[in-house]
Amino acid sequence: MIIDPIIPNGPSITHHEIEHVTSACATGWNMRASSYTNAFRQLMAQVTGHKYALALSSCTGAMHIAFNALGLKHGDEVLVPDLADFSVAACVIYCGATPVFCDVEPDTLCLSSEDAASKITPRTKGLIAVHLYGQPCRMEPLLDLAAKNGLFVLEDAAQGIGSSINGRPAGSFGHFSTFSFKGNKSVVSGEGGILLTSDDRLFDLAARLAAGGRTPDNPFAYDFVGFNYSISTLQAALGFAQTSRLDExxxxxxxxxxxxxxxxxxxxxxxxxxxxxxxxxxxxxxxxxxxxxxxxxxxxxxxxxxxxxxxxxxxxxxxxxxxxxxxxxxxxxxxxxxxxxxxxxxxxxxxxxxxxxxxxxxxxxxxxxxxxxxxLTGWLKYKSDSLEFFARIKEEGFIIPFEHEGHSCELRVVTAANTQDAKLVETLTRWREASAAAFLTRTEVTEQTMQQILNNYVSALRDYVLFFIFSDGYLYGQVALNDFAFQKHECCIDGLYIEDHAPKGLAAAACETIFAWAEKSLEIKNIFNHVVASNKKVRLLAAAQGFREISRTALYKEKIPGGEIFRPMYMPGHDTPDEYLLICKKSLSSKEIYDSK
CATH class of the missing domain: 3.90.1150.10 (Aspartate Aminotransferase, domain 1)
Known part of the structure; x- marks a missing residue:
């Protein structure tokens, strides 16, 4: 059984986010340097209902600024839930104050108003309500406690975005509220934080603290020592794009x-x-x-x-x-x-x-x-069974027979033993050199590098299955299946090469055979073909086999040691692309086909 580690966290990143970050990278400078930062601020203010927002480098920085704006100082105490991220207490200490650790509620693991009330002293200045693991605090008793004792309330909603209390969003209750957009959160910007408030005076002071203490009318003069917790335009662009998908x-x-x-x-x-x-x-x-x-x-x-x-x-x-x-x-x-x-x-x-x-x-x-x-069940079982099958045939060998123009032909899986065949490696090296234009990375090909590539195909890449194309016992070319999207039952065709002196139509016949086998034996529904636009021979072959272009990406050429590489040109602008990468798709039919598995 093969199952990859199921990891604790991970964001949802789509082309929507990539588009905004790319735009910020290309245009978010000089006069437009704050465009995404302002958009991010406004959107988070809208989400929480607060009047003001500051986009900052981290939630920790946001809390530190909030405590300074609230006047927290040496000798003061702040009620802090004992079960929280360490930064909650650290920010109190940054200001010279003392965190007083309070117990949490057994069901929510959030700050217990009852225990907090028992730990108030004349030195207590405020409390931190942490919405832990997306579980909102019971804010009403905490707000009542703060009001009766003249305490400030800082909402640490680092983990609480999207939560609500009585229909009101977490992060909308405190004198200040803070959010985190670290990579393990529901909404991410890589790193980054937001500080929010509806208090005019507190916002003015917090904004000046975040600007390093600058005088409002003179960016070169300072009234006091502030902080540099600025967020980058790229982070703000990602945070804005993610927040716009908050409901989803x-x-x-x-x-x-x-x-x-x-x-x-x-x-x-x-x-x-x-x-x-x-x-x-x-x-x-x-x-x-x-x-x-x-x-x-x-x-x-x-x-x-x-x-x-x-x-x-x-x-x-x-x-x-x-x-x-x-x-x-x-x-x-x-x-x-x-x-x-x-x-x-x-x-x-x-x-x-x-x-x-x-x-x-x-x-x-x-x-x-x-x-x-x-x-295993569902796509996990399908993936495990497929990968175990690939591993076995790359070790033991596997043949898919077919006929072409009256000739006996075969697709033979490249095995671990083949990687040690010096003559075969020499042949593959020659093929690679002859088809260099088909690759986005173009460097000098040697038998040594080809040996490494072949070993990688057979041993390291679990979902890469390379076939040799034989006709009447003679080796004429290769073709591969790779990049399996097991949840969707999709994969790509790759590495197609056929000798010039091969029987006419052999490449097409080999491809049709592998398509039929993939549908019947591997349950593949769609096959994709990635081809550079200048590779006219493969483009025409793909079109004849029913592949239809679904997208194209402009590419620019970059020199690298020993060769060149083509990279995506996300924002072509006025530049002329050096090449295009075409993505073509073929949907497989359900006709009766040969099953050799």
């Missing part, structure tokens, strides 16, 4: 949670993220709470990782770190030993979630196991 991205997160919930809810000894009344989580991360005393979290994480499921522990309490004194926060400490972060990236599929849940159920029932042994 949060819907994906909720869909993933629903798959977990369908399979794990009601199972004795465990529970998932809570959905408290009047709160709507955004499910940045799906949490698995282990209530069964017989199940050890560390053991389960190890068992899941051995099953290629990369689960992670929740945060350790901040007060457990060596620079602090351990706080009396029993719920936080208990959660840190009994909760697991399940893979929740945007690209998780239902088959992956099903595999994860069945693995959890198995190790719960059989805690002595080293790992789960679960049969």
């Amino acid at each position: 991205l949060i819907a994906q997160k909720k869909q993933i949670h629903s798959w977990y919930s369908e399979r794990l809810s009601g199972m004795p000894g465990i529970r998932l993220n809570a959905e408290p009344q009047h709160c709507q989580p955004s499910f940045l991360t799906n949490l698995l709470f282990i209530d069964a005393p017989s199940i050890q979290r560390v053991k389960m994480i190890t068992q899941l990782r051995a099953s290629n499921i990369i689960a992670e522990p929740v945060y350790f309490p901040i007060s457990s770190m060596p620079m602090f004194k351990q706080a009396e926060t029993p719920v936080a400490y208990a959660a840190s030993t009994k909760a697991i972060c399940l893979p929740s990236g945007h690209n998780r599929t239902e088959e992956e979630v099903d595999y994860i849940c069945r693995a959890i159920q198995q190790v719960m029932k059989e805690p002595g196991r080293d790992k789960a042994q679960i049969p």
Whole structure:
């Protein structure tokens, strides 16, 4: 069984984001340097309902500026949930103040208003409400507590974008709120943060602090020492593009949670993220709470990782770190030993979630196991079966016979043994040199480099299957299938080469044979062909076989050591492309064809 690691996080990046970042890279300078930054700010203000927004380099920087604008200083105290990212406490310390660690609620893992109330002293100046793992805080009791005691409220919504409380978005309640767009969040900009407020005075001060302390009317004069937490135009462009897809991205997160919930809810000894009344989580991360005393979290994480499921522990309490004194926060400490972060990236599929849940159920029932042994389903099974088949035929050999013009022909899979055949490597080197114009990277080809390429095809690239084309026992060319999109049952044809003296029509016949085999034996629905526009011979052959151009990309030529490479020209502008890459598609029919698998 072959299953790749199912990783914890991962963004959803589309051509929409690439287009905006490319535009920012090409045009976002000088007079237009702030265009995407301003657009990002305005969009986040619209999302939260705040009046003002500052786009900054990180959520940590945003919190640091917020505390300075709020006047936090040495000797002050701030109520901080003990279960949170370390930066929450670090920003308090940056200002010379002291974080006072409070316990969290058992269902949400967010700040407990009851415990926070018990830890207020005359030095307490504010509290930080952290919307943890996409689970919104219960804001009403925290706001009441702050109002009664004259405290500021900073909402750390780094993980809370898309969550809501009583229909109001997380990040819309505090004197300040902050968001993170790090790569493991629901909305990403690589790195980056947003600081929001509706208070005119606080925004003015925060904006000046973020500008380094500059005098508003003179960019070369400074009134005080501020900070440089600027976000780049490229980050802002990505953040803007992602935020414009917010509803779609949060819907994906909720869909993933629903798959977990369908399979794990009601199972004795465990529970998932809570959905408290009047709160709507955004499910940045799906949490698995282990209530069964017989199940050890560390053991389960190890068992899941051995099953290629990369689960992670929740945060350790901040007060457990060596620079602090351990706080009396029993719920936080208990959660840190009994909760697991399940893979929740945007690209998780239902088959992956099903595999994860069945693995959890198995190790719960059989805690002595080293790992789960679960049969795969859906596209995961299809991928595993296909890759195992490819590995076997590249080791043992495989032949697809066909006839052409009365001649006996074969497609033979290139095997590990073939890579050691010096004469064969010499032939492939000659073919590569003769077809150099078909490759986007054009460098000197030697038998040594061809040996490396061939070894890579056979050993390293699991979904690359190279065939030799024989007719009456003579070797005339090659063709390959690669880049399998297993979820879609699609792949590409690649590496087509045929000798000039080969029987007429042999290349076309070999391609038709491999198409028929791919449809019948590999269940391929669509095949793609990537061809440079100047390769007229292959273009005409592809058109004759039913390939239709679906897109083309302008390319520019760049010199590299030992040759040249063609790269995408995302914004051609007034430049003339040096080449074009055509992407062509062929949909396979369901006619009766030869099955040799």
